[in-house]
Amino acid sequence: xxxxxxxxxxxxxxxxxxxxxxxxxxxxxxxxxxxxxxxxxxxxxxxxxxxxxxxxxxxxxxxxxxxxxxxxxxxxxxxxxxxxxxxxxxxxxxxxxxxxxxxxxxxxxxxxxxxxxxxxxxxxxxxxxxxxxxxxxxxxxxxxxxxxxxxxxxxxxxxxxxxxxxxxxxxxxxxxxxxxxxxxxxxxxxxxxxxxxxxxxxxxxxxxxxxxxxxxxxxxxxxxxxxxxxxxxxxxxxxxxxxxxxxxxxxxxxxxxxxxxxxxxxxxxxxxxxxxxxxxxxxxxxxxxxxxxxxxxxxxxxxxxxxxxxxxxxxxxxxxxxxxxxxxxxxxxxxxxxxxxxxxxxxxxxxxxxxxxxxxxxxxxxxxxxxx
Amino acid sequence: xxxxxxxxxxxxxxxxxxxxxxxxxxxxxxxxxxxxxxxxxxxxxxxxxxxxxxxxxxxxxxxxxxxxxxxxxxxxxxxxxxxxxxxxxxxxxxxxxxxxxxxxxxxxxxxxxxxxxxxxxxxxxxxxxxxxxxxxxxxxxxxxxxxxxxxxxxxxxxxxxxxxxxxxxxxxxxxxxxxxxxxxxxxxxxxxxxxxxxxxxxxxxxxxxxxxxxxxxxxxxxxxxxxxxxxxxxxxxxxxxxxxxxxxxxxxxxxxxxxxxxxxxxxxxxxxxxxxxxxxxxxxxxxxxxxxxxxxxxxxxxxxxxxxxxxxxxxxxxxxxxxx
Numbered sequence: 001x002x003x004x005x006x007x008x009x010x011x012x013x014x015x016x017x018x019x020x021x022x023x024x025x026x027x028x029x030x031x032x033x034x035x036x037x038x039x040x041x042x043x044x045x046x047x048x049x050x051x052x053x054x055x056x057x058x059x060x061x062x063x064x065x066x067x068x069x070x071x072x073x074x075x076x077x078x079x080x081x082x083x084x085x086x087x088x089x090x091x092x093x094x095x096x097x098x099x100x101x102x103x104x105x106x107x108x109x110x111x112x113x114x115x116x117x118x119x120x121x122x123x124x125x126x127x128x129x130x131x132x133x134x135x136x137x138x139x140x141x142x143x144x145x146x147x148x149x150x151x152x153x154x155x156x157x158x159x160x161x162x163x164x165x166x167x168x169x170x171x172x173x174x175x176x177x178x179x180x181x182x183x184x185x186x187x188x189x190x191x192x193x194x195x196x197x198x199x200x201x202x203x204x205x206x207x208x209x210x211x212x213x214x215x216x217x218x219x220x221x222x223x224x225x226x227x228x229x230x231x232x233x234x235x236x237x238x239x240x241x242x243x244x245x246x247x248x249x250x251x252x253x254x255x256x257x258x259x260x261x262x263x264x265x266x267x268x269x270x271x272x273x274x275x276x277x278x279x280x281x282x283x284x285x286x287x288x289x290x291x292x293x294x295x296x297x298x299x300x301x302x303x304x305x306x307x308x309x310x311x312x313x314x315x316x317x318x319x320x321x322x323x324x325x326x327x328x329x330x331x332x333x334x335x336x337x338x339x340x341x342x343x344x345x346x347x348x349x350x351x352x353x354x355x356x357x358x359x360x361x362x363x364x365x366x367x368x369x370x371x372x
Numbered sequence: 373x374x375x376x377x378x379x380x381x382x383x384x385x386x387x388x389x390x391x392x393x394x395x396x397x398x399x400x401x402x403x404x405x406x407x408x409x410x411x412x413x414x415x416x417x418x419x420x421x422x423x424x425x426x427x428x429x430x431x432x433x434x435x436x437x438x439x440x441x442x443x444x445x446x447x448x449x450x451x452x453x454x455x456x457x458x459x460x461x462x463x464x465x466x467x468x469x470x471x472x473x474x475x476x477x478x479x480x481x482x483x484x485x486x487x488x489x490x491x492x493x494x495x496x497x498x499x500x501x502x503x504x505x506x507x508x509x510x511x512x513x514x515x516x517x518x519x520x521x522x523x524x525x526x527x528x529x530x531x532x533x534x535x536x537x538x539x540x541x542x543x544x545x546x547x548x549x550x551x552x553x554x555x556x557x558x559x560x561x562x563x564x565x566x567x568x569x570x571x572x573x574x575x576x577x578x579x580x581x582x583x584x585x586x587x588x589x590x591x592x593x594x595x596x597x598x599x600x601x602x603x604x605x606x607x608x609x610x611x612x613x614x615x616x617x618x619x620x621x622x623x624x625x626x627x628x629x630x631x632x633x634x635x636x637x638x639x640x641x642x643x644x645x646x647x648x649x650x651x652x653x654x655x656x657x658x659x660x661x662x663x664x665x666x667x668x669x670x671x672x673x674x675x676x677x678x679x680x681x682x683x684x685x686x687x688x689x690x691x692x693x694x695x696x
Contacts, residue, residue: 274463274495284479
């Protein structure tokens with residue numbers, strides 16, 4: 001009886017201690033990440049404004065625009081030039097006041113930082129969202145779901161298929177199937193858009209089974225089910241392209257990863273203990289390696305942003321890649337900066353999530369948070 | 373006496389496939405162990421003693437070929453069991469293992485208690501709380517506070533981890549515990565205290581041990597019987613007293629002379645040369661090249677000779693004129 005209560009008490013205490021360590025660890029990481037994002041976004045602001053030099057360019061731009069506007073307006077044609085000059089000055093002053101260009105840049109840079117952190121990303125210079133908004137935030141957020149849908153689907157598929165296939169292959173080390181997958185790994189040398197072009201050629205033009213591009217039929221169906229079906233049909237080719245481009249190398253690397261971890265001493269011990277294979281795989285191979293698995297999963301999600309530009313162009317997919325491509329084409333600085341800010345936020349959120357998952361999965365990580 | 377031995381190994385053979393051909397790590401090993409006895413398998417690095425342990429529990433690496441020979445456990449050849457039956461009936465219930473690298477023998481992300489209690493859950497179908505309660509008792513027996521059950525392996529010291537692994541090996545009360553270099557990574561004091569735990573458990577529970585080691589001094593504390601391995605073969609098998617006092621094989625004698633002793637005048641003498649490659653062992657006696665008694669007869673494989681009851685030696689010397 002004594003023993004039982006003692007053990008229960010111990011277990012409770014251990015839980016409390018773990019929870020406290022976890023909270024401390026997560027808190028510390030959160031503070032560090034907020035500082036990181038602040039510094040990152042502030043540096044972006046400094047660089048994008050060339051440390052204040054852009055203000056001079058902007059002032060020249062404002063003056064030219066005001067002069068142009070007054071010269072072009074027939075209503076001002078008859079005014080004497082002094083008055084026209086005054087009018088122009090007033091117009092310029094108005095803009096300067098609005099943008100607070102007379103204040104030192106360093107003051108305004110902190111305002112910019114504050115606005116950026118609040119996701120108040122300002123107005124686009126050229127572009128607008130499909131709904132007609134000029135707000136950079138709206139423009140970006142409008143595109144986010146399309147990108148998430150495409151890359152989320154493809155990555156989840158690649159990830160889960162490859163991890164499970166790899167686990168199976170690591171059990172059949174050296175078999176024909178194993179060697180076939182290794183042989184196919186170099187197919188991932190070509191990027192997804194490369195396969196995309198062939199898929200479009202074959203399955204959209206030679207055999208027209210799937211649409212060649214876009215996210216939904218034009219005009220979009222009214223019925224939600226028909227809409228979803230149409231999106232799925234449009235999703236098929238780009239997802240297949242990404243899947244084909246990544247699956248074999250992914251299986252190959254996970255297989256090697258599992259093979260390495262299957263020869264750990266504690267796995268051998270678990271075998272000696274007579275645990276069934278399935279349990280060994282779950283508790284002794286997958287669980288200790290969950291942190292690196294989750295890391296690579298989340299980093300893959302982030303990493304594919306850069307690849308999205310070309311793939312989205314090929315499939316005419318209305319995502320963030322296409323948006324960035326257009327923004328660069330239009331030299332629309334606020335949209336580009338806005339994308340960077342949003343990316344920084346997503347990155348920080350991902351890293352935070354990772355830290356949290358690490359600490360939950362791996363008790364060794366928590367120690368570091370608990371140690372003062 | 374016609375007692376059925378607890379463990380009887382007959383002509384056990386194990387090879388690893390390598391690019392340069394098979395390496396015979398265990399080459400015709402025969403041993404026997406009675407209930408309650410402790411058998412020390414001595415040998416230098418690479419003589420195949422760890423492979424022997426792994427073959428007994430059938431946890432061989434991927435490049436190992438299926439072993440040949442027989443492993444009889446109380447009159448049943450368990451080496452012939454299909455894998456699933458061996459897992460269910462033999463592993464941990466009859467035979468358990470304390471591994472060489474006990475530092476990494478525990479899963480880093482699972483609490484120690486769960487790992488120690490796990491065999492009872494799997495093999496006996498016990499509830500978790502019942503198994504943990506039992507684990508707490510075994511922890512006390514091996515000398516760790518039960519509070520450490522709820523810790524993770526990295527929170528334990530090396531000695532405590534080794535004790536936890538020992539507790540894990542004892543929890544299902546197997547007939548036979550195989551200890552593969554259980555103390556080689558520990559300091560002398562911890563070694564001594566773990567050896568004391570083993571001695572007490574042997575005395576109190578009557579558990580049989582196979583202790584695999586290269587450490588002559590430590591092994592002499594626990595041993596009832598000693599088997600000396602050289603290049604994949606057992607060269608001498610004897611009771612501990614006979615082995616340590618009157619070894620018959622030249623290798624055994626040289627080995628005893630190489631062990632430093634307290635209050636000893638003479639310097640310990642090393643054995644010149646190196647063991648042969650197991651990839652392509654020389655014909656005849658494998659120790660011949662290093663043996664001071666090398667004779668033309670040694671070009672032939674020496675027979676295993678029973679010098680006395682349960683004292684066997686693989687050498688031509690006792691036949692040709694007895695022990696010089």
